[in-house]
Amino acid sequence: MADSCSSAPAPEPVESAECINVFWDDGMLSHEMGKGVFDTGMDPGFLDVLEKHPENSDRVKNILSILRRGPISSYISWHSGRPALISELLSFHTPDYINELVEADKAGGKMICAGTFLNAGSWDTALLAAGTTLLAMKHILEGHGKIAYALVRPPGHHAQPTQADGYCFLNNAGVAVQLALNSGCEKVVVIDIDVHYGNGTAEGFYQSNKVLTISLHMNHGSWGPSHPQNGSIDELGEGEGFGYNLNIPLPNGTGDKGYVYAMNELVVPATQKFEPNMIVLVVGQDSSAFDPNGRQCLTMDGYREIGRIVRSLADRHSGGCLLIVQEGGYQVTYSAYCLHATLEGVLNLPLPLLSDPIAYYPEDKAFAVEVIQSIKKYQNDVIPLFKGS
Secondary structure, eight states, X not given: OOOXXXXXXXXOOSSXXXXXXXXXXXXXXXXXXXXXXXXXXXXXXXXXXXXXXXXXXXXHHHHHHHHHHSTTGGGEXXXXXXXXXXXXXXXXXXXXXXXXXXXXXXXXXXXXXXXXXXXXXXXXXXXXXXXXXXXXXXXHHTTSXXXXXXXXXXXXXXXXXXXXXXXXXXXXXXXHHHHHHHTTOOOEEEEEOSSSOOHHHHHHTTTOSSEEEEEEEESOOOOBTTBOOOOOTTOOOXXXXXXXXXXXXXXXXXXHHHHHHHIIIIIHHHHHHHOOSEEEEEEOGGGBTTOTTOOOOBOHHHHHHHHHHHHHHHHHHSTTOEEEEEOOOOOHXXXXXXXXXXXXXXXXXXXXXXXXXXXXXXXXXXXXXHHHHHHHHXXXXXXXXXXXX
C-alpha cells in the first residue's frame, strides 16, 4: 500500500494536517465570457435582461468570501498563485493547440467552441488557473501540507490535449497530475464529481495505467465536435490504459443517497484496488439541486459525505495527500455553500459548521441503485483489475 505522496522521501509537513491550503489569485476574476441567452452569447432581440454567461466571476467571489469570512475560515491557510509556463502546459497539451490559443489571444479573442469564448484577459486568466493548480500540487509534493485546494477559473476538466471544450481552455487538473507523475508519484487517481463528464482529463490519460480517472456525471452523452466522448461505461481506456478510465453516468436526480452509494460501491473499491499514492478530487457544484447546468440534486449533506469518503481514501492510500481542484458550479450562492460542505467533509469535522439554507425534495435512490449495480456488474465482467471481485 502506498503511504506517501512521492516515491522520494518528503520533508515533514510544516502545517497542521487539519488545515486546507487554498491557492488563489485575484487575476482569475478578469476573465468574462459576456452575456446572452445562457451560454450562447446570443441576443435574440426580444429580451430586456441578458444574463451573464454562467461561467462568470461572481460564482467564485462567493466561494472566496465564504472561505474568508465563513465558519470554516479558521481551517484555511491562504496561498497566492502564478501563471503557468508554456513548457508546463506542453506536459498535457499539444504545441499546435497552445499556439491556437496564443494566436486567438493576440487577435483579440474569439469563440473557441460552442459556449466557450476567449476574450480579452481570458488567456492570462487561464494561465493563472493552470499555474495556480500546479503550485497547489507542488505544495503537497514538497511536503509543505497534505491537503491543497486550487480555487481556480476558468475550469479545465473538459480541455483535451488538442482542443477546448465546455468553458475550459487548459486542463488544470491534467497538468497537475502530470507534475505528480514527473515528480515520482507512481500512481494517481482522479475522482471527478462535476456534473459533466471529465472528458478532457480522461482523454489525456486514456492510454496510461498510471492514472485511474473516475468520473461521476449526469448521463448527458456527447454534445458535439468539442465533446465527442459519451461518458458511457464502455469508454474504458486504450492499450495499457484499458480499464483505467471508469465512467459512472448517473440518472438525473440521483441525489445525496445515490451519490454516496456510487462512491461506496464503485469509487472506493476501485481506488483500493489501484492503490494510488496521490489523490486528486475534481469538484464541481453543478451537481447540486439548484444548479442551472445540471440535474443531479446533490445538497450540502451529499457533498459533505463525498468529502469525508475521499479524505478516508487519502488517509488510507496516499498518506493523506489530497489535491482538490475547482471546476463548475453556476448557482452563485448555493455553489459556495456546497463547496464549504465538501471541505467540512474533507476536514472530518464532527458536526456541520453551516446548515443548508435551502429546502429540497425528498429522495428516492431506488433507480440510482439499479443503475449503479449494473455498472458494477459490467466493470467486474470486463475490467481485468476487477475480475474476481
